Amino acid sequence: MKQIQWFPGHMFKSLREIKEKLKLMDIVYILLDARIPYSSMNPNVLEIVGVKPTLLLFNKIDLADHNQTKRWTKYYEEQGFYTLEIDAQSGKNVSMIYEKSLEILSDKIARQKSKGMQQQAIRAMIMGIPNVGKSTLINQMTKTKATKTGNKPGVTKAQQWVKINDQFELLDTPGVLWPKFDLEQVGYSLAITGAIKDTILPIDDVVYHAVEHLKQYYPKQLMERYELTSLDKEFIEILDEIGKRRGALLKGNEIDYERVYSILLTDIRNKHLGGLTFDRYDKLISISR
């Protein structure tokens, strides 16, 4: 794909800052969008986190295709990451983040104990690409925990640690990462799910890729949602049929394609076609290798 300025330069510059903050952490949480577990992963993640224990949080599982989520979690676990599926909006599995962190850090904790040291609070921070749900998760984790523990030396003034419990502190500002740029498919995955603005890629291209994906992997959901009689049609014919059914018409009964695009993207993003994953494990892993 051509060089695309999807993300502002400051995001890349923040890398040094993130690395600085990481020194203070016992564990890092990288949020992935479960609908696009490949495209929402930062390409430099291993370089960024180094040997720091890393838990990949598959967020928005409510919107994703459960079977694909299982394939992707397995894939990342095989790469040495820990994984947990969550829904930051409803709070599903959010309380498990702490339990999982204890498990991951159990050796370190046991070592401290054996040296007669008092158990230190676990310090963690959340990182991820824009719109992946970082603020939602921080709010969810800190909702009932109003106690801010104040500034700690070495951290920028504005940053606060929030005490989740006696043994667990979270940095209240997330680290903003950038996504992968390597494949054309990535741009479409980011656009379809709303991770990048609708104005960045041509909307007709984005919807074309979305419809092709639905035709191939979720034909039943597509047909049922729009009461389509067949999918053995050109893209434009499918848009026409949806436009007619939904009354997305201009004067003279011409199809209002802009409205059809908006109907499709809104329905996809709001789960009106059920759980959907746009990064297919089988497809992406074979072409990215």
Ligand code: G4P
């Ligand atoms: P960020 O800090 O990483 O940039 O993301 P943020 O928390 O702002 O979340 C981006 C959008 O994703 C928000 O929706 C948020 O509600 C939604 N979101 C976060 N986690 C989940 C999840 O697990 N499931 C679902 N379904 N949605 C999630 P928004 O449309 O921008 O705002 P709003 O709908 O909350 O008003």
